[in-house]
Amino acid sequence: MRLKPQYLFALILIGALILAFAVGTVINATGKAGKAEAKTAASTKAADPTVQAVLTPEVARAYSVTIRGRTESARSVVVKSETAGVVAATPAVEGSLVRKGAVLCRLNIDARQATLDQARATLRSRELQHKASTELAAKGYRSQTQLLQDQANLDAASAVVRQAEIGVEQMNIRAPFNGVFDKREAEIGTYLSPGQACGTMIELNPLLIVGDLPETEASKVRVGANATAQLTSGEALSGRVRYAAREADAQTRTYRVEVTASNPNLIRSGLSASVKIGSGVGPAHLVPLSSLVLDAKGRQGVRYVLDDNRVAFSPVAVLEETPQGIWVTGLQGPVRIITVGQSYVAEGQKVRVGVAR
Numbered sequence: 272m273r274l275k276p277q278y279l280f281a282l283i284l285i286g287a288l289i290l291a292f293a294v295g296t297v298i299n300a301t302g303k304a305g306k307a308e309a310k311t312a313a314s315t316k317a318a319d320p321t322v323q324a325v326l327t328p329e330v331a332r333a334y335s336v337t338i339r340g341r342t343e344s345a346r347s348v349v350v351k352s353e354t355a356g357v358v359a360a361t362p363a364v365e366g367s368l369v370r371k372g373a374v375l376c377r378l379n380i381d382a383r384q385a386t387l388d389q390a391r392a393t394l395r396s397r398e399l400q401h402k403a404s405t406e407l408a409a410k411g412y413r414s415q416t417q418l419l420q421d422q423a424n425l426d427a428a429s430a431v432v433r434q435a436e437i438g439v440e441q442m443n444i445r446a447p448f449n450g451v452f453d454k455r456e457a458e459i460g461t462y463l464s465p466g467q468a469c470g471t472m473i474e475l476n477p478l479l480i481v482g483d484l485p486e487t488e489a490s491k492v493r494v495g496a497n498a499t500a501q502l503t504s505g506e507a508l509s510g511r512v513r514y515a516a517r518e519a520d521a522q523t524r525t526y527r528v529e530v531t532a533s534n535p536n537l538i539r540s541g542l543s544a545s546v547k548i549g550s551g552v553g554p555a556h557l558v559p560l561s562s563l564v565l566d567a568k569g570r571q572g573v574r575y576v577l578d579d580n581r582v583a584f585s586p587v588a589v590l591e592e593t594p595q596g597i598w599v600t601g602l603q604g605p606v607r608i609i610t611v612g613q614s615y616v617a618e619g620q621k622v623r624v625g626v627a628r
Contacts, residue, residue: 321623322612324576325559328605332555332598334590336491338528340482340500340546342538344473345531346448349456350375352463354441361459363452365470368537371448376457376469378442387435390428397421397428450474451537478534480508482546483525484515491550498530500544508532512548555590555598558608563587563597566618573599574616576607576624582616 356378363375404421407413446452456468463469480500484492492515500508510532519526530546562573564584572586587601607624609616616622 319621319623320612320616321625322576322582322609322616323625324607324609326605327556327558327602327608329554329556329603331552332590333552334491334550334555334600336484336488336548336550338482338484338488338546338548340480340530340544342500342502342540342542342544343479343481344450344475344540345477345479346450346472346474347453348447348472349468350444350447350470350472351466351468352376352378352441352444353465354378354438355464356381356442356462358457358459358461358463358469361455361457363446363455363470365452365455367452369446369450369452369472371446373446374443375446375452375455375472376444376463378444378463380439380442383435383439383442387432387439390432390435394425394428394432397425401425444469446472448472448474449476473540475537475540476534477510477531478508478538478540480510480530480532480544480546482528482544483520483523484528485525486519489515489519489526492528492548493550497549498532498546500530500532500546502538503543504538506536506538508534508538508544553600554603555600556587556602556606556608557593557596557598558587559596559610560592562608562610562613564613572601573606574609574613574618575602576609576622580621580624582609582618582620582622584618 358376359379360377361375362377363369363373369375401421401424404413404418408415408418450472451474453471453473455470457463457470480498492512494512494515496512498510498512500510502508510530512528513531514527514529516527528548530548558573563571564574565571566584566586570586571589572584574582574584577583585601585606587599590598590600592598611625612622
């Protein structure tokens with residue numbers, strides 16, 4: 272059957288319209304896909320969080336161990352009587368500074384002075400007798416045996432005098448070293464037997480600062496290391512470690528350490544102190560206090576940015592807190608420490624880095 276020209280034209284027109292619609296649909300879909308991909312890429316790029324970081328160099332810094340301590344006297348001695356007697360005088364004032372050899376308590380001499388005088392008189396007699404014997408022996412009127420006997424008598428008399436002098440001197444109970452006469456145990460009229468106390472002497476210059484090292488810090492302290500102590504009274508002392516225990520206390524599992532320091536102002540014993548002991552020199556970084564964070568394992572550390580702008584975490588140990596920040600160990604080389612946004616990023620995450628102000 273042959274179509275009429277007007278029908279054929281209508282069919283051709285309808286086919287052209289359908290083809291044009293199909294091509295437009297394909298082109299529109301392709302454009303939307305490209306825009307979607309561009310939008311997805313833009314949103315992906317915008318999803319990288321922005322943090323601020325500061326480049327922190329590695330520097331050599333002195334390490335130290337800080338402990339709580341207290342001041343103690345270098346020596347504390349209870350001064351006791353060597354002989355028996357009644358206290359006749361107490362020249363030293365309780366709590367005063369006294370020199371070595373100063374009389375703390377003086378006992379009543381009683382008959383000891385008379386015994387000394389008698390011994391000295393006997394010694395003078397023996398000396399004259401020995402002199403006469405020597406002269407007679409030189410002239411041949413005295414035998415060698417008699418001369419030796421007179422010499423022995425002279426030596427014996429000299430020994431008796433020395434013994435009597437010691438007995439008299441023991442009536443003076445003296446300070447064994449320069450220090451403070453901290454406490455008097457005997458007053459005038461007190462009878463002291465041998466071994467009874469006159470009082471207590473303490474040595475405050477040099478002064479000891481003692482403390483206890485935990486097990487984790489004990490290996491860092493050496494005898495001779497420099498140390499400083501800040502006292503609760505406000506004074507500061509500098510000295511050196513003179514003793515570091517090798518055996519731990521059975522109860523506390525800590526190690527006693529003693530620092531000796533010059534104390535010309537006679538700072539008191541028993542004051543609390545913060546003691547900082549030097550333990551060598553090593554690498555350290557100064558970071559802001561606010562940059563410290565905890566990781567998933569509960570470790571204290573800092574987050575920093577790697578060369579490829581990914582976040583990393585490193586645990587650190589605090590050395591010292593200063594107004595400028597805190598000194599820490601555990602990092603290596605120059606590090607870009609995240610100072611803003613460190614709590615909102617995770618390890619391995621890619622970030623955009625801004626300069627910290």
